[in-house]
Amino acid sequence: xxxxxxxxxxxxxLLPRLIPVFILEKLEFKxxxxxxLQAIPYAALxxxxxxxxxxxxxxxxxxxxxxxxxxxxxxxxGINIVLxxxxxxxxxxxxxxxxxx
Amino acid sequence: xxxxxxxxxxxxSVKEGVMTGLPIMFGYLPIAITYGVLANQIGMSMxxxxxxxxxxxxxxxxxxxxxxxALGTGALEIILATFVLNFRHFxxxxxxxxxxxxxxxxxxxxxxxxxxxxxxxVASMNKERAKEAxxxxxxxxxxxxxxxxxxxxxxxxxxxxxxxxxxxxxxMGIALYAMFIALLIPSVKKERRVGLIAIVAMFIHFICIxxxxxxxxxxxxxxxxxxxxxxxxxxxxxxxx
Numbered sequence: 095x096x097x098x099x100x101x102x103x104x105x106x107x108l109l110p111r112l113i114p115v116f117i118l119e120k121l122e123f124k125x126x127x128x129x130x131l132q133a134i135p136y137a138a139l140x141x142x143x144x145x146x147x148x149x150x151x152x153x154x155x156x157x158x159x160x161x162x163x164x165x166x167x168x169x170x171x172g173i174n175i176v177l178x179x180x181x182x183x184x185x186x187x188x189x190x191x192x193x194x195x
Numbered sequence: 196x197x198x199x200x201x202x203x204x205x206x207x208s209v210k211e212g213v214m215t216g217l218p219i220m221f222g223y224l225p226i227a228i229t230y231g232v233l234a235n236q237i238g239m240s241m242x243x244x245x246x247x248x249x250x251x252x253x254x255x256x257x258x259x260x261x262x263x264x265a266l267g268t269g270a271l272e273i274i275l276a277t278f279v280l281n282f283r284h285f286x287x288x289x290x291x292x293x294x295x296x297x298x299x300x301x302x303x304x305x306x307x308x309x310x311x312x313x314x315x316x317v318a319s320m321n322k323e324r325a326k327e328a329x330x331x332x333x334x335x336x337x338x339x340x341x342x343x344x345x346x347x348x349x350x351x352x353x354x355x356x357x358x359x360x361x362x363x364x365x366x367m368g369i370a371l372y373a374m375f376i377a378l379l380i381p382s383v384k385k386e387r388r389v390g391l392i393a394i395v396a397m398f399i400h401f402i403c404i405x406x407x408x409x410x411x412x413x414x415x416x417x418x419x420x421x422x423x424x425x426x427x428x429x430x431x432x433x434x435x436x
Contacts, residue, residue: 096243099270103260104250106278108308110285115307118292119300126426133392133425134290134418135319139379140393141400141417142312143372150368158369165373169380175218182373187366
């Protein structure tokens with residue numbers, strides 16, 4: 095039963111991933127569509143970061159916000175992406191330790 | 196001699212693809228482990244848990260499904276919710292496949308199935324690679340590192356999830372957000388209008404949530420309309436990728 099459910103979930107996830115391949119084989123886009131598609135990564139990153147980041151610690155939304163600000167700061171000074179991630183994890187970890195519920 | 200040089204660069208492309216994918220591995224392992232632990236707790240079998248990661252490969256929807264299975268929700272409702280939550284891949288893939296136009300169809304079909312929020316973001320920030328000789332190798336290596344991390348992480352989650360202290364696994368929740376930020380900031384430093392597009396998309400997402408929309412639709416709205424700003428902001432002359 096759960097296996098059938100997973101196959102259903104797989105199909106509805108797989109098709110939206112696959113169909114654009116064939117749309118792009120058929121179509122050349124107008125310049126404005128290309129500009130829109132070029133902007134998608136930045137818009138998607140924005141929409142993925144906020145407000146989702148507030149739910150890192152659902153009861154204390156500012157934990158995620160502070161972790162995010164540390165990540166912005168570390169990324170801005172140009173350190174390696176892995177260190178940015180570790181820095182943000184460490185920040186939230188310390189907040190969890192020092193500000194208990 | 197020529198064949199040797201050819202092989203070297205191919206190997207180099209794979210190696211660089213793996214290195215570029217490593218941050219995703221750091222982000223995926225803890226989250227996949229958490230998924231494995233939770234799914235195990237609600238009574239899903241090892242086979243079901245790993246099969247979902249192999250066949251669906253979309254983190255947020257897997258967490259949602261585990262939740263809904265635990266609540267006894269019907270299969271059709273779970274599948275519909277999965278469709279809504281994952282439909283954003285349609286938009287993401289239109290964008291990334293437009294930069295992958297130089298690649299052969301035999302690369303693009305499997306690559307399209309490996310696109311997630313995270314692999315999309317990392318691949319998009321390395322879009323100049325699409326013009327290289329072994330672009331297919333580079334992107335496949337990058338996407339495979341992420342896929343394998345996700346599947347192996349789910350497996351590890353079932354095996355030894357309970358060993359990980361809750362405070363640490365909770366703090367790991369920030370990992371993917373930090374990665375998204377680290378991917379966005381260098382572009383913003385280069386071009387401020389990119390930051391404006393991202394902020395508008397955040398705002399649209401936030402408003403949509405306030406209006407009672409589901410997260411899946413809110414992300415799609417933020418992405419589509421936030422990127423709409425790019426039509427006006429991006430220079431006309433260098434429109435083609």
